[in-house]
Amino acid sequence: MGSSSKVVRPEDVLESLKNDGSIDALRMKIIAQLKANEDMKKNTMMMVEQSKVLNTPGAEKKTKRELFDALRQELETPVLEKASKAVWELILDHGRLGKEITETVEKVFCRLSGIDMMPPPPPAAGAHQEKDDMAVDEGEKSREMDSFEPSSSRKRPFSDINRKGAGAVSNGSATDLHDESDDSDHKM
Numbered sequence: 001m002g003s004s005s006k007v008v009r010p011e012d013v014l015e016s017l018k019n020d021g022s023i024d025a026l027r028m029k030i031i032a033q034l035k036a037n038e039d040m041k042k043n044t045m046m047m048v049e050q051s052k053v054l055n056t057p058g059a060e061k062k063t064k065r066e067l068f069d070a071l072r073q074e075l076e077t078p079v080l081e082k083a084s085k086a087v088w089e090l091i092l093d094h095g096r097l098g099k100e101i102t103e104t105v106e107k108v109f110c111r112l113s114g115i116d117m118m119p120p121p122p123p124a125a126g127a128h129q130e131k132d133d134m135a136v137d138e139g140e141k142s143r144e145m146d147s148f149e150p151s152s153s154r155k156r157p158f159s160d161i162n163r164k165g166a167g168a169v170s171n172g173s174a175t176d177l178h179d180e181s182d183d184s185d186h187k188m
């Protein structure tokens with residue numbers, strides 16, 4: 001493991017990703033997945049079939065080029081908006097391509113900063129896990145876990161997770177989490 005690390009700017013990571021071909025490879029994977037997206041294909045075909053351009057009288061008399069230009073003018077923005085949304089879903093999908101993007105960026109960052117691999121989590125995380133395990137034994141944590149949706153837990157800042165633990169949330173807000181933490185510490 002490399003013990004010395006240097007400050008690496010985001011621009012440095014991006015430049016390295018461009019130079020080593022990682023961005024091009026990821027772009028090609030995104031394009032391939034967009035092309036394979038059957039829902040997007042069906043939606044686009046439906047939009048074309050229902051377009052004003054093709055459903056106006058006299059459309060059959062226009063040249064293919066005229067129809068294409070008119071369709072493009074009518075549908076380009078809504079189709080690109082849907083494609084953009086689909087791309088962001090792919091990028092943010094932490095189970096598939098999003099995970100690959102994150103891992104690629106982390107590898108480049110570690111290489112540039114002189115770190116052989118990502119450092120292990122801080123030791124304080126283990127202490128929080130022990131507290132969480134004790135809360136489960138007392139039955140407190142199970143009641144709290146039942147009272148929130150998983151999507152709210154993804155929106156908490158990382159500092160709040162470290163402060164109290166990964167599962168203890170009443171309604172998912174950082175303020176409530178902090179208040180409960182203070183209250184529970186005083187009750188013990």
